Amino acid sequence: MKHTLVTLFSVMLLTLTSRSLAQEPLPVYLDDSQPVEARIEDALSRMTLKEKIAIIHAQSKFSAPGCPRLGIPELWLSDGPHGVRMEFVWDDWNHADWTNDSCTAYPALTCLAATFNPDLAFRYGNAIGQEARYRKKDIILGPGVNIYRTPLSGRNFEYMGEDPYLSSRMVVPYVKGMQQNGVAACLKHFALNNQEKNRDNINVEVSDRALREIYLPAFKAGVQEGGVWAIMGSYNKFRGQYCSHNEILINQILKKEWGFDGVMLTDWGSAHDTDEAARNGLDLEMGSWTNGLTWGVSSAYDNYYLAQPFLKKIESGELPESLLDEKVRRVLRLCFRTNMNRNRPYGCKLTPEHTEIARRVAEEGIVLLKNENHFFPIAPGRYQKIAVIGENAVKRLSEGGGSSELKPQKEISPLEGMIEKYGREHIVFTLGYASGAPNYSNELPSGLDVDSLVQEAVKVAREADVVLFFGGLNKNFQQDCEGDDRRNMDLPFGQNELIERIIKANPNTGIILISGNAVSMPWLSKVDGLIQSWYLGSQGGPATANVISGEVNPSGKLPFSIPVKLEDNSAHYFGEESYPGVNGTQYYKDDILVGYRWYDTRKIKPQFPFGYGLSYTTFRYGKARTDKKNYTANESVKLTFTLKNSGAKAGAETVQVYMSQKKPSVLRPVKELKAFKKVYLQPGEEQVVELEIPVQSFAFYDEGLGDWKLENDKYTLHVASSSRKIHSTATIEVNN
Numbered sequence: 209m210k211h212t213l214v215t216l217f218s219v220m221l222l223t224l225t226s227r228s229l230a231q232e233p234l235p236v237y238l239d240d241s242q243p244v245e246a247r248i249e250d251a252l253s254r255m256t257l258k259e260k261i262a263i264i265h266a267q268s269k270f271s272a273p274g275c276p277r278l279g280i281p282e283l284w285l286s287d288g289p290h291g292v293r294m295e296f297v298w299d300d301w302n303h304a305d306w307t308n309d310s311c312t313a314y315p316a317l318t319c320l321a322a323t324f325n326p327d328l329a330f331r332y333g334n335a336i337g338q339e340a341r342y343r344k345k346d347i348i349l350g351p352g353v354n355i356y357r358t359p360l361s362g363r364n365f366e367y368m369g370e371d372p373y374l375s376s377r378m379v380v381p382y383v384k385g386m387q388q389n390g391v392a393a394c395l396k397h398f399a400l401n402n403q404e405k406n407r408d409n410i411n412v413e414v415s416d417r418a419l420r421e422i423y424l425p426a427f428k429a430g431v432q433e434g435g436v437w438a439i440m441g442s443y444n445k446f447r448g449q450y451c452s453h454n455e456i457l458i459n460q461i462l463k464k465e466w467g468f469d470g471v472m473l474t475d476w477g478s479a480h481d482t483d484e485a486a487r488n489g490l491d492l493e494m495g496s497w498t499n500g501l502t503w504g505v506s507s508a509y510d511n512y513y514l515a516q517p518f519l520k521k522i523e524s525g526e527l528p529e530s531l532l533d534e535k536v537r538r539v540l541r542l543c544f545r546t547n548m549n550r551n552r553p554y555g556c557k558l559t560p561e562h563t564e565i566a567r568r569v570a571e572e573g574i575v576l577l578k579n580e581n582h583f584f585p586i587a588p589g590r591y592q593k594i595a596v597i598g599e600n601a602v603k604r605l606s607e608g609g610g611s612s613e614l615k616p617q618k619e620i621s622p623l624e625g626m627i628e629k630y631g632r633e634h635i636v637f638t639l640g641y642a643s644g645a646p647n648y649s650n651e652l653p654s655g656l657d658v659d660s661l662v663q664e665a666v667k668v669a670r671e672a673d674v675v676l677f678f679g680g681l682n683k684n685f686q687q688d689c690e691g692d693d694r695r696n697m698d699l700p701f702g703q704n705e706l707i708e709r710i711i712k713a714n715p716n717t718g719i720i721l722i723s724g725n726a727v728s729m730p731w732l733s734k735v736d737g738l739i740q741s742w743y744l745g746s747q748g749g750p751a752t753a754n755v756i757s758g759e760v761n762p763s764g765k766l767p768f769s770i771p772v773k774l775e776d777n778s779a780h781y782f783g784e785e786s787y788p789g790v791n792g793t794q795y796y797k798d799d800i801l802v803g804y805r806w807y808d809t810r811k812i813k814p815q816f817p818f819g820y821g822l823s824y825t826t827f828r829y830g831k832a833r834t835d836k837k838n839y840t841a842n843e844s845v846k847l848t849f850t851l852k853n854s855g856a857k858a859g860a861e862t863v864q865v866y867m868s869q870k871k872p873s874v875l876r877p878v879k880e881l882k883a884f885k886k887v888y889l890q891p892g893e894e895q896v897v898e899l900e901i902p903v904q905s906f907a908f909y910d911e912g913l914g915d916w917k918l919e920n921d922k923y924t925l926h927v928a929s930s931s932r933k934i935h936s937t938a939t940i941e942v943n944n
């Protein structure tokens with residue numbers, strides 16, 4: 209009886225509850241069975257004017273408040289782009305010094321680009337997305353896709369090289385890999401942040417054609433093919449207007465033409481005007497006028513251009529509320545894609561798979577530039593005594609450099625990697641040179657004296673069977689570091705002189721340059737072995753030792769040209785008006801001729817060309833063939849050729865296809881990269897390589913037309929192993 213009564217009571221209660229639930233359905237914005245656009249409109253309609261204003265600007269250094277009353281969570285942002293940055297205190301640039309905010313440091317984006325491997329870019333983006341999600345971040349401030357225009361630019365290491373096609377192919381999988389975790393990628397810096405010098409206010413004047421052909425394609429690919437959810441404006445100006453609220457870049461191109469439906473946010477402190485920010489498509493204002501990057505006052509978020517000043521202008525009728533609503537919609541859309549997506553995975557960090565990805569990218573990105581007399585590989589046992597000389601063999605290079613700094617849980621240095629590979633008894637190390645603290649300082653660590661460092665290096669070199677010099681740049685200010693550019697193209701901290709001394713003491717010397725930028729190499733003819741390495745992150749040591757020892761066959765290719773001297777570079781060729789600018793303005797006089805486009809067209813021989821990189825094996829290219837000879841605009845050329853590993857070691861070759869137009873009506877570069885593929889081959893193995901190249905990609909941007917134009921003409925496709933090494937060509941004709 210008692211049991212029956214209890215059951216009856218429960219049934220009544222259930223009925224009542226479900227009835228009251230039925231009477232009060234979930235609000236549309238919380239109901240994830242509803243279309244996102246309906247949820248956005250519903251949430252928007254419930255928000256007060258003040259709540260709308262609050263959601264479009266920062267509440268702390270790295271967060272925006274969401275809408276607590278409606279249960280819309282805070283948005284948390286983090287740098288980017290090589291791993292998830294450490295935590296910061298609420299309102300300034302001090303590290304929070306947490307003990308649980310370390311990460312896997314992945315190799316810098318120059319290295320990722322040098323892999324020429326889009327599958328790895330996907331895994332890289334996905335891995336950072338997983339770590340970001342685990343760390344409860346909703347937006348990662350990266351990747352950076354500004355074009356490498358000058359070897360002086362302090363941030364080239366955070367970007368993907370000089371070629372718009374290469375960076376486009378690499379950015380799309382990065383974005384997709386990251387966003388499948390419900391974490392937004394944020395392309396930066398939109399646009400034309402091609403130097404750090406005077407970055408806060410330099411005005412860039414560039415032709416429409418160079419903008420479309422060189423500087424925008426990677427952003428466009430990230431938006432249209434990658435479906436990126438956020439974009440960060442750059443600090444500089446374009447045609448007189450700050451890029452973070454630039455009518456042409458944001459309203460006309462990004463939003464109208466490309467159909468971007470995500471959030472356009474500022475760089476930290478890159479907004480300068482409420483009216484422009486309101487009207488020209490800025491959706492979220494971060495980081496300005498705190499006591500951090502921009503001089504100002506603390507906790508001043510209410511003073512932001514998109515905060516109280518915007519509210520006042522709406523209340524007074526000076527600006528319409530519809531402008532605000534449009535921004536709120538975009539922020540809400542981002543929330544539904546990230547922190548309000550209940551189905552997003554939970555993420556993870558520091559997994560063995562993350563370590564493996566960091567190592568793979570490093571191994572595939574290292575570029576072998578010179579290898580005479582079989583200098584490399586150095587198999588264990590080949591030499592009794594290996595001298596490792598140079599600060600970059602031990603310096604913690606994931607630190608410094610500005611906002612891309614990381615706190616890796618583990619960073620294995622090249623020296624540690626070498627000791628692990630060859631045994632402690634076979635390695636002697638000495639510093640050789642020293643650079644001082646990582647950030648914004650050029651002082652030598654106390655107690656070190658340049659002369660004795662050199663003397664010691666010479667002695668160690670003399671007594672060794674082989675010398676490996678680990679030098680290059682580092683993340684100190686005015687090196688590879690945000691906020692300013694390098695002063696010249698030379699190796700810093702007396703390295704050139706040191707290298708000469710070492711070579712004299714022991715001619716059996718190889719150089720490993722670690723940098724994100726080209727350096728001049730006056731000693732090049734005197735060394736047999738040269739490797740271009742990068743900021744490799746957590747697994748730099750093992751990756752480097754694996755390549756040096758031959759356990760891994762190098763397959764990286766240069767994502768930028770290395771000129772003999774700075775004046776050979778297109779940006780510098782035209783003097784100060786072109787770089788760094790005069791009276792606050794610079795003219796990109798090199799126009800579309802950036803990187804190899806310039807060296808090829810002007811017949812200037814670079815030290816090492818774009819796309820160049822050696823292997824421990826050799827490859828034989830067969831004759832290039834196309835499926836037919838005549839094409840119309842909407843077809844693709846099917847290009848085939850054989851590739852054979854003609855050496856004795858398994859290896860990978862990145863085959864590249866460049867296009868030249870026979871008789872263009874405008875100046876065109878001698879060649880432009882239109883396709884590439886990384887092919888892995890066992891010794892003796894031969895494969896038929898097949899590439900599909902859309903004919904439409906042969907078009908140039910016609911300024912008169914304001915659109916892309918494909919001319920009826922003959923086009924030659926060059927099958928190449930670098931921008932300067934062509935193995936076979938095929939010519940086709942386009943007839944529309």
Ligand code: BGC
Pocket residue numbers: 287288349396475476501611690
């Ligand atoms: C950098 C951005 C970065 C931001 C936040 C700025 O100084 O230019 O790339 O994402 O700081 O740290």
